Structure formats: structure tokens, C-alpha cells
Amino acid sequence: MANPTIVWTKIDEAPYLATFSLLPIMEAFTKDAGINWELRDISLAGRVIAEFSDMLPENLRQSDELAYLGELVKKPEANVIKLPNISASVPQLKATIKELQSQGYPLPDFPEEPQNAEEEKIRLKYLKCVGSNVNPVLREGNSDRRLAEPVKEYAKMHPHPMKPVEPTSKSYVAHMDKNDFYQNEQSFIAPRNMTVAIEFEGKNGTKKVFKEVELEKGEVFSGTFLNRKTLREFYEKTIQDAKEKDILFSLHVKATMMKVSDPVMFGDAIRVYYKELFDKFGKELEEIGFNPNNGMSDLEAKLAKLPEDKQKAIKETIAEIYKKQPRLYMVDSDNGITNLHRPNDVIIDASIPATIKNGLKGWGPDGEVEDTVITVPDRTYARMYKEIVADIVKNGQFDPTKVGTVQNVGLMAKKAEEYGSHDKTFFPPEDGIIRVVDTENNEVLMEFETEAGDIWRAYTAKEVAIIDWIKLAVERAKESGLPIVFWLDSNRAHDANLIKYVVSELAKYDLSDVEYHIMAPEKAMRYTLRRFRKGLGTISVTGNVLRDYLTDLFPIIEVGTSARTLSIVPLLAGGGLYETGAGGSAPKHVEQFIKEGHLRWDSLGEFLATVESLKLARKQGANEKTEVIADALSKAVGKYLQNDKTPKRKVGQLDNRGSHYYLARYWAEELANCGDAELEAKFKPVAKELVENEEKILGEIAAVEGKPADIEGYYHPNEEKVAKYMRPSETFNKIIDALR
């Protein structure tokens, strides 16, 4: 068997910079395991270059390594450590293009408004680099997320602050009680490979086929819609209630991910909250092309198109609205940025945990913290948030030194569920019926009576993904000894079909040592929280949306951040994908690094991912030393945390590079006493050297701090310079490079 290869991804911003220091250490310490390391470029700049390589001179070309990895993850030999990359917005894309052009890349500008077919083609190519385009390609498996033991231990000894909650808190979660996605869902399991057409027939005779969708045998296909009129009535009522209770109004959706449906739900909140504005200036707002789905920032940007007196009148009306309506939850009260400013500003899976950490309070317009109504329109997932918020009001704030842990096994493979719904989301142009029809025999499989503008969407889960997900849940239960809870709602047509799979799949396992439950999210939350408050662990086994929500919610409560979560994607084909840094690629860290040469990125996620990746490499043919090396790394991480060698925020304090020194040192110390004679003999002197040179190495690192690090670029810096800045200690480099 050939040596297995671990792929390390080259990405963007802070974790990209850290890679230049860390990857050599990884290579050095795993030399004896018989592993190849490969760096594959899926950075935003790299993808732009690859996409346009046919237009570039030969020396500037790059192959499409995302496509390469997309193929790799379908093979059993895949073993990929995927660091956090940018989910680029168009402005970020444009900045990247500009930077590359300045570096001599003859790239076309981004065509904002394409004038011909050629420009349209260019625009589409660029748009392939925008948004969440990496994860769907790589995530060829379900999700296994949890906090590694040393991380959890560290948090218990160094708890993050959680603001107390008063039992008189008026904060609560508001949701619709009818005509939402939750209520209107229908679902079926495809009895064979088939093609279904999503058709529309309007009351006024409009007929059209929205889309045809190929389904595999056993695929769960579900459709539902949310009635916009009911949504707006719900907003009206909730805004009224916030006013009466004299608390903030806040809306929590996920427009970044649910990018077709959620901006519309966001826009409706604006249409209701600022109703008076639309009543008075509807014509003018339409003229300037204000789209509430883009937030009040869109109005701000377009307001200048109107004559000054109109602008003034509009601003006055808005000021009056703020007097009459409940105060808004602020994203940035210093700068007057409200919850309704931009749809991407308030991302439910981050914003609700933040509100919880903040004692169930948000910031009001005057910069004071206040109770708030937490508006989550659709009941499908709102009710589990309602449950935890009510639990906190009743039982008080969570104590990170005492709570248990909640791990997750998430159904994610093959664009499962709502997160795969973007291309199957439609807005009926008039009142009418949406039908899902079997194209083979024209049988109507589903029928929905919708009104003009309603949000209709379909989503699916493939049999192979579901079966793997259940298998993963059982494996995790057996490995951990923790109970698994399938968060499935028998009142949802979609979940009722998943329950059928759970029933038939669970029958295939010996469950004598497994405690399992099937509970709807609300009940599952209640069950889980009872254990959580007693310090016990529970594994949530959920669909794709709850995977996303819960793997932020609980890690943030437990350890203050979800960035430290171990995120494993056991690939369907047998390989493994190890994702790190759910907290993002940290642009602020880069700014600080460029300004004052201090990189505060913590590579903890990469350390933990490497432990898991090495374990897989062993299964893939790496030699038996691999286990010893992985185990030593895990212990080193424990020491790293216990001795608090994580990077600190300020220049002059320990930074990312210094933290890597400690990681390497502890790892060497562990290997010097690992029981494997060869490794011990090799690493004893290394450990000694590292300990003895502590002051010198840290001094060499400190020497480059406090001044700008000119890396000649942000999205596509000069890598020689990056390497120079990221490996400033000759002493440390010498020790490491001797091992490589």
C-alpha cells in the first residue's frame, strides 16, 4: 500500500497565514509515520485564478484544485484537513480581482451589469467563486461535531463569561402559529429513480414548469410553503407585543445560507415595521429601486437619488416610526446599525447564542442592554429555541463549569434538506396551485394552494445519506457511551419519512449498549437540557439545519465559541474530511497582523483536526508509529490548553507563532516519553533543544512584532514574504527543518 496522503488546504486570511508556520511542524513531527502532506489551494484568489486560467499567461495559471478535491472526497483514500475559507461576497470578489490585476494578472473586471453574452459568461464564472461554494463540494458525507476532551476540560477550568439572567426577564421567542413551512409540509419517498416536475397553475390561467428534479430511488422529497400574508400579520402582532412589553424587537433568520427564502422573510419584517414609510412614499421608494429584502442599508444607499426635500421627509418619517414602534435590537448601536439594516447582519445560529450569552438581552438604540423578543417566524426550528430560552428564564443562566456537553451527528451529505433547497425555491407569480408531478405518468404527487408571493420550496435527502447518517449515530453512541437523540418531529411529513428510515435501519444494529430516543426538537431540547444541566453528555442526531444551529448553540454555551469544535465529515466513500475553525477566517486578525505584526489566530482547530486525520491515515496504511504520534499530539494539545499557551489579543503577548512553538515543544516532550524507542530516541534531544531555546525562540518571534508586516497583498500575498514573517525564528526553524 502506498503512503497515505493528508491534504491540507490553502485558504484565506488568518488561518492561511498560520499555515506557513504550522504545516512545517506537522510535516516534521509526522515524518516517521509514512504520510505524505499535500497543500491544495482553494483560496478565493486561487479559485479566481483557476477559473480564468485559460485567459492567463502560462506562468500564472493554476489548476482547479477545488474540482480535484471534489473528486478526491468521493474516493476511499481521501483525508483532507479543510481550514476555514472565505464565503466571498461580491465586494470581496471585486477586491480580489483588483489585487490580482495589480499583481499583473490580466483578469477582466467583474461585470456588474453585463452588456453582452461574453460579459455574462465572465460574470457567471466569477459568481462560481462567490458564497458558500467550497463546503457543498467537499462535504460528501454527514457530520460528526463535538468538543474534544481537552477543550472541554480547559473551559471548565477557564469558564468564559455568561451574563446572569433575571427570572423576571421578558425575553422570549416568538413564532408563527399557522400557515408556515412547518404546517404546510408534504413529503414522499421516491419509489424508484424518477423525474418530478414542479408545476404552477395560476388562478388567472398562468401555467409554467418551475423545474424538473431527478430523484433517486429511496430519496425523501419534501415540499412546503410559507404564506406571506400570515407572516406579515405575525410580524404585526409580534411588533405590537414588543411595544406593549416595552422590550426590543429582533428578527433572527439565516439569509446567508437560506439565501433565496430568508431575505424575503427579512424584507417582510421591514415592510411591516416601517409600514408608514411605504404608505407615504411607496411610489418614491419604488422609483429609486429600494428593495427591502436587502435591508434598510439599501434605502440608505439609494436615497440620494431623490430630491433633497423628499429625502428629508423620508428621514423624518423614519424617525417618527422609531418613536411609535418598539425599539429595535441593534447590531451596532454606536453607529446606528439596526437588526433590519442588512439581512446578513443577524445570523440566527450566531445571534441567538450571543443573546443567550448576554443574559437574554440585546443592545437597544441607546446602547443599553434590554430584554428582547426573539422573532423566528417558522415553527420548524423556532420551537427548540423557544424551549431553551424559556428554560433559561426559568432555571437561570448556564454555568460553563457545570454543564455537560451536546455533540451532534448531522445529516449533511449530498445537500440534504433545506440547505439544498435554493434551486428549488419559487415564488408563485399569482394565486394558484403548485403541483409536484411524476413525469412518467403525470400522477400528481403533491398539491399546494399558494397565494401570490408565497415562499414555496422543496428539498430532499438521499437514501444513501440517510442510511450513513443513522450508521454514524449508532457508531458515535457506541464509541462514546452517550445517549443519542434523533431530533425528528413526527408532525413534520419530512421527518415522518426519516423516522421510517430510522426504524428500519436501527433494526440492523445490536443496540443493547445504545440508549436512543426519537423526539421532536422541542422535546429533544427539553430532554437534552435536563441532562446538560446535570453535567451529562448527549448526542443530538439531527437534520442539516439543526446540525448547523446546534453546533453553534451548545459549543458557544459550553466553551464560549464554536470555533473550537471538532468537525469531522466521515465521507460516504470511506475517507475523512476534517473541518476546522467554524468561527470563520478572521479578517480582523489579518488587519492586525498587517498593521502590527501580531497574529492572534489560534490554530487549536488545526491541531485537533490533525489528531483525527492521523488516526484515519493509520487506517489508510500509515505505519503503527502514526498512532503514537497522534496520541502524543492529543496530549500536547491538552498541555497547550492547561498551560494557557493560546495566542493572546495584543501585540507583545504570545501570538500564533509562539503558540506553535509551545505546541511543538509539548509534542516533542510527549514523543520523548511515548514508549516507542525509535521515536523516543529521536525526540528526546528535540524536546531538550526546544526547552532550552524557549527564551531565544520567543525573542526572535517578538522581534518582528510591533511593526507592520508587509506581505504585499490581502487575498493573494507574496508567499515568500508570508513565509518570512510567519517563520521569524531561525533557531526554531532550524530545529523543525532538521526533522523534515
Added chain:
Amino acid sequence: MANPTIVWTKIDEAPYLATFSLLPIMEAFTKDAGINWELRDISLAGRVIAEFSDMLPENLRQSDELAYLGELVKKPEANVIKLPNISASVPQLKATIKELQSQGYPLPDFPEEPQNAEEEKIRLKYLKCVGSNVNPVLREGNSDRRLAEPVKEYAKMHPHPMKPVEPTSKSYVAHMDKNDFYQNEQSFIAPRNMTVAIEFEGKNGTKKVFKEVELEKGEVFSGTFLNRKTLREFYEKTIQDAKEKDILFSLHVKATMMKVSDPVMFGDAIRVYYKELFDKFGKELEEIGFNPNNGMSDLEAKLAKLPEDKQKAIKETIAEIYKKQPRLYMVDSDNGITNLHRPNDVIIDASIPATIKNGLKGWGPDGEVEDTVITVPDRTYARMYKEIVADIVKNGQFDPTKVGTVQNVGLMAKKAEEYGSHDKTFFPPEDGIIRVVDTENNEVLMEFETEAGDIWRAYTAKEVAIIDWIKLAVERAKESGLPIVFWLDSNRAHDANLIKYVVSELAKYDLSDVEYHIMAPEKAMRYTLRRFRKGLGTISVTGNVLRDYLTDLFPIIEVGTSARTLSIVPLLAGGGLYETGAGGSAPKHVEQFIKEGHLRWDSLGEFLATVESLKLARKQGANEKTEVIADALSKAVGKYLQNDKTPKRKVGQLDNRGSHYYLARYWAEELANCGDAELEAKFKPVAKELVENEEKILGEIAAVEGKPADIEGYYHPNEEKVAKYMRPSETFNKIIDALR
């Protein structure tokens, strides 16, 4: 093997009378099967006599045959046809005592207010004969209910009237949206045989143990409560909404069955609807001991205790209330009997189907039909009614000639679920905590924060019952080829535990030919109705309450009555219990019979039960002719229905006795061509004789009609006289008796 015995029960009122004509026919036609028939007395009068036999002279004594049957149903040889008996009220009990006393039975009077220990003892003995005391003793199994094929066929050809529903109907189901039984439920599965204590600790220090409960290993124990304050706020809001929508207000509970909790929920509706009355006359109402839980009839009965001017003032206030509040749904608008008159007048499982049949309308105070709000406070079961009502508004009234069928497999054995909660229902005397504690180690298993007066209840389902129920569902699916739907809500803690059993039990069967689903009641209703409207059949697999509700709901929609439902209780020990006549024991039929000698009771249920009972007898050792005889009876029933030989309502038309003639004739005709030479030889002449004597026999029956039938009693008539009246045709008797 000894000849198997079929037990026929002697009960009360119309089916009791019919027995005197029918049982001889059953004995005569099954003579060759090698079966014994036994009549066992579980009538109200019979039970009173048995209970007090130690006080009676020897010749009047009777043994306790209900106790005998209670033992029998636990044995594999049980084969019992159980006809509908009286669920006696205290007034009915008193009438029975009076009648027996008049017949020379030296029974004590019923002590209304016992003055000493002796009277208390007598009272308790009498109370053993009151209410639903027979079914819990006999139902040592789960429930299998469905419409027999001939009944369904008949209904399609002779559909009962269903009033059309306008799409503008304002009728809807209103339910609570928080703090109800549904929300507050907790549940666990007993890990071993154990004793739990239900304890209360009040905020003011009151401590008491409500009860200790023995649990078997594997028993699902669940507890929940409903907050009374929230209930009353809900009533307030719903009454207001009925007023605004200008429709009737109606409340639907089941005080007859849920006899501890539901009267209190009923009383709260009175407290809210008539609030002004309590505000003005609270003191007076308390003085006279008016208990709203007993309905406004209780006030009517006690009002005379007040001075006349007070009475007048109270009546005037009530009249004013009726002007201000929404109009009430009337039970009997001619006599001014409202929905709130008596808690037992509106029984949800009958009243909602009646409203559906009536085009989603009820009768208002002026005798006009009107739309109505259908108030069902607790969400646990309200939402499935809400679903069907909304479906009817949307899709129109059901057409009995086109709809499919909905059968039921119900979890009923061993007092399953809420229907076994009476002795575990408590009302916290003050605000405080109810705990369920493991008495072995004092571990707190559940904790509920209740307020004074809240309704708390616990209920259980035993493992043996649950496992048998799942087995029965799978068997029924295989027998019928219909899909089975487990109506289980993963959002209920109790149901989540049942789902666990379903998961582990289903794994034990080959389900390749079984379509099954697990859906919450609301969704299950939607799924079922889609099939139902397409003419397809579905089996609902439900808990005990839904068993009760659905086996009225669908038969009433399908065939106009639930009395024609085949109701089988496959006993846990292997025997069978065949219940007939879910429609009750028909007091009005007896009144008509006594007045004008016409008995309009239809023995169809008994015919169908006998077919099933014979099939079981065959398995219990009856000879192979049994199958032929049963099959012939089944075909005879088909003819009976197709030729419309059911009893008619008016004197001079075909009555119960005449209908038995036709049953016997068709049965004989079938046996005359059954393929068994011996039986054919025997029944050919019988059939011929019956056909030839049709006019004569019907004439002999008609001769005794149109005049009173003096049977010298209602609860305990003179049986010689009954037999004489019920077998008036010498010609028919001769033919039948020759076969016995």
C-alpha cells in the same frame, strides 16, 4: 379437546331484549359446530343482585358473573360476545334498586349521604355498579375495530345524509397554545419493577404523598398537568372570538370517561362564560353549594334554596349574560338545554362527528343551525380534530359513497394511558411542586411546577400491552394489505417512549409486505384524509384516547353510526372478546317497545361479532363445520343488508324480531348451498320452510305489535314475559327449536 364455549352476555335494555329472540337462532344454527353457548349476566340489575347476594334469600341470590368473566378473559379459552351494557349513573342505579325492591328483593336503599360505617359500606358496594365498570374488567387486550365489508358496501349503496359544508364556513377548532397537558408532559420507562411516590410540596410548606404506584419493568409512566389560569384565559379569548365572528360557542370534553379531570375543565368554561354571575352573586352561589363542574343544571336544581328576589336577580343576570356573550351551542334548543347544562351532555367523540354530519354546524338557542367554534382545550388530541374540520371547510363535506375506510388498532390493554388516569389525577391544594420519586432510592424522576387547582395526572402503559399492540398492528396490516399509521407524536414525551417500542418491536417482523408510518396525530390525520377522500383504506394505530375518538369519528362519517363497527379485543392470553353496539344500550328503543310492542334495535353488531367469534372457536377446537357455518352467516349478513332487512323505526314496519327471521332464512339458504353435504342436507328443508312461511311468521310477529308489551320491569323484567314477547311466532319458533 373439549368443545369450546362462546359466552354471550346478558346485559340491559334493547340488546338484552333482542337476545331472547336471537340467541336461540345462534344456538340452533351452530349446533353442528360442536360449540357450547353460555349466557352470563353482567346487567346492571344482575350486578346489584350479585353484589348484595349475602343479604338476599337463597332463591334470589346470583353469583358475580362479571368477576367470573374477568378471570375468564385472562385464559386462552375465552371467547366472549359482549353486548352493550348500561354505564349506569346514580339515578339509574337508584331506579334499579327501586325496581328490584318492588319485585321482592330486600335491598337497602342507596345511601346518598351515609351516616355511619355500615351505610358507607353499602354505598361503596353500590358504587361498584356505577359507571364504566364492565369494560375495564373485560378488556384484557388491545382493540381491533373496523367496519365489516358488508356494512361498508351497504353504506355505499344507501348513504346516510351528510349536510353540505359551505367554503365560507366560519366553524373551526379552538385549542390552547401553551401550558396544557400537551406541553407539560414528562415520561420515563421503568427500568425495573419499582414503586414510585407522587408527592406534593407546597410553597407554604404543605407536604403530602398523593399516591404510591407500582410499576412493572418496561412500563411507560407519564405525568403532566394543565394550568387552570391559562385554561381560563383561553376560554375568555375563545368566547370573545366566537362573539366577534358571530358564531356559536361550544365546548367538547369527555366528562363521562375522563371523569376526574374533564368536569373541572367543563366547570371553568362556566366560570368564564358566566363570569358576571359569579362576580355579582359569588357568595350566594357558594351558600347554596352550586358546583359549576356539574353544569348549569346544578344551579337550576339548587336555585330554589335562595329567596325569590335573589332567584329573580340571578335569572335576570343570566339572561343579560346571554345577550352579551356569544350564543351557546344547544344540546336541546327546544327545551333550552345548552352545551354548558350538564358535563355529560356533550361527549367529544360523539359531538364532533355530529357537528361534522350537520355540515360543521350546531343548533343555536333559537333552534337555527349556525357555524360554531369547537372548543377542545388540550392540544394533545384537539389538533387532529382541527385538521379534519379545516379539511372539510377546504375540500367540502365527505361523500359516504366515495370515501375509503379508516380502521383502528388501539392500545387499550391494562388501562392504558389517560383512560387509566382517574386514580392518579390530583389537584395541588396550593402553588407548589409535584414530584414523582423512586421510593427505593428517593431519586426524583419528574418534577412539575404547578399552581393551586391545576389538573395534574399520571398514566401508564404496560410493556406487555404495548408489545401486543404493535404485534396486532402488524398482523392487521398483513391481513388487510392496508398501510398502518402509528399516530404518535414525537413532541410528546409519552409518545416518544412508545416510538422507542415501535422501533425495537418492528425490527422483529418481516415488513416487506407492510407499509407503515409513524406520524403525529395532526399529520396522520392529513395523510389518512388524503387517502380517505380517494376511497382508500388506512389503519390508524393509536393510543387509547384516539382509539375511542377515531372509532366513532370515521364510522360515523362512513356509515352514519359507530354502532355497526366490528369491535374485537384479541385478548393478551390468546382468547377473544367481541364487543357489539358501540352506540349504547338504547333506552329509547325499550320505551317504544314497552309502549307499542315494536323493537327497533338492529342486531347487526351481534351477527358480525358471532362470525368473528365462530372463527376463533374453530381455532379453539370447534370442528371444521364451524368455518362453513361462520362463512354462511357472513354471507347471510350481506344479503340482510343488501335486501335492507334491518329493523325500521315505526310500529307496523319490520322490527328486530322480523329482522331475525330474515337473518335465519338467509343463513339457512347459505347453508343449503355451502358445499358441506351434511349441512346442506340438514338446511335445505329449513330454508324451504322459512321461505314458505315468510308471510305467516311476519304476520305472527305483527300481531303482537301496536300494543303495550308488559314485561313487568325495565332493569329486571320478567324473563318469561320477555321471552314470550320476543318470540311471538309459533311457526318460527318451531323451526328454530327443532334445530337446537
